[in-house]
Amino acid sequence: MRLRLLYLAPLALILAACQSSGGLGSGGSSASSASGASAAASSSSTRGAPASSISGECAAADFQNLVGTSGDAVDRNRLPAGTRVLRPTTPMSTDYRTERMNVYIDESGQVEKVVCG
Template sequence: MTRIPLVLTLIALPAMAMAQTTDDPDLTDACGASGFAGLVGQSGEIADMLELEQTTRVIRPGTIVTRDYRLDRINFDIDDDGTITRVYCG
């Protein structure tokens, strides 16, 4: 009987982790993406050339990405024209 609650807890952990949101203002820019907001509208090649300490991810149309949320990762969204459209943590 004591194993059932433990098993249910272990099954629920991944769902609880995925349910995390970034409503906390201290966490919405944990990676420092706001410092790169000036790159929006610039060529996506700039994002490719950046050498940063934290993990970065350049996301172009059709790019396959994981759905994991990492507070320390900066994401650069690139549109069909090769322009940076969004910079955010995650």
């Protein structure tokens, strides 16, 4: 029984560490967290991004002209800050962020899609 507890205690600590920072331990309300997130999004550098990315929404609609072009020709300096350019072998997190744009490049090196997330 004690041996089982020794194995379960680290697991509980790991799960607690993976918990979202917006939970009870954050010390703030969700309203203040939301206003802080929007303030951080508006204060970040947009490197020539359209206004739609500043409002907390992704600017993918403004970059649909990239679909079908060569992935190597994508000028990352013209993309909004935080944009991910993802190839089939690129590791990525699976969290969804409405303000982040993702440019997917297929195995042949062509831009497959430009979406928010």
